[in-house]
Amino acid sequence: MVMASSIIKVENLTKSFGSVKPLDNINFEVSEGENLVVFGRSGAGKSVLLKCIIGLLKPDSGNIWVFGKNIPELNIDELNEIRKNMGFLFQGAALYDSMTVKENLEFPLTKLLKLNQEEINKRIIEALEMVGLKEALNKMPSELSGGMKKRIGLARSIITRPKIILYDEPTTGLDPITTKEISKLIVSLQKFFNMTSITVTHDILCAKIIADRAIMLREGKIIFNGTIEEIEKTENEFLKNFFSYEEIKN
Secondary structure, three states: OOOOOEEEEEEEEEEEEOOEEEEEEEEEEEEOOOEEEEEEOOOOOHHHHHHHHHOOOOOOEEEEEEOOEEHHHOOHHHHHHHHOOEEEEOOOOOOOOOOOHHHHHHHHHHHHOOOOHHHHHHHHHHHHHHOOOHHHOOOOHHHOOHHHHHHHHHHHHHOOOOOEEEEEOOOOOOOHHHHHHHHHHHHHHHHHHOOEEEEEOOOHHHHHHHOOEEEEEEOOEEEEEEOHHHHHOOOOHHHHHHHHHHHHHO
16 A cells, blocks of 8 residues: 555556567655656656556556556546546647637646636636736637747646646757746646646756656666756766766757
């Protein structure tokens, strides 16, 4: 059973795709209110991990305890009940191109929560104010910059006021200034709502701003679990090479 302080606990999690095994018997926990960052090379299983946690992928074996429930054992109705308290920011924001910003934000409220229109409108304005884009209410995604799309995606992720939020590469494709703005926004929203989060990223700047702790995935295993400061002092050659390369990129 999950420890009282752990809102997420992953036990012996394995997921394969044919001969490829991106997750190989991994274990970790996330405490309530903590922001865990997940590092790894492309194809290391970072996004697979997030999709297993939210129930979009079913693992081959292992347990994923969320709010004391084992995600792989839940049926679709039980999963949807859990998802009411979980937000997911997809890579690229994943806004519906045919919908206005208002309609994009309405979607999770009508799908997951039973709210009247007055409450829905109130939630939408509140979320847009929090990400600094109230004026974008009636815009189409095609009218937004990359940074604005990320902010709207973030607004949609937090509009249901989730207790857990999963971020998949929240700053990919953004310049360093916008990256810093989005990262600081993630921290402020996390504190405001007292959310727990797992963030998949390659971005060292983003990680330094948001991370309480980080894990590194390599060949299906967790090879590091600790703080960003500990990573920066590591003598592990793979970690040193990974982060020196990422620093050059950023």
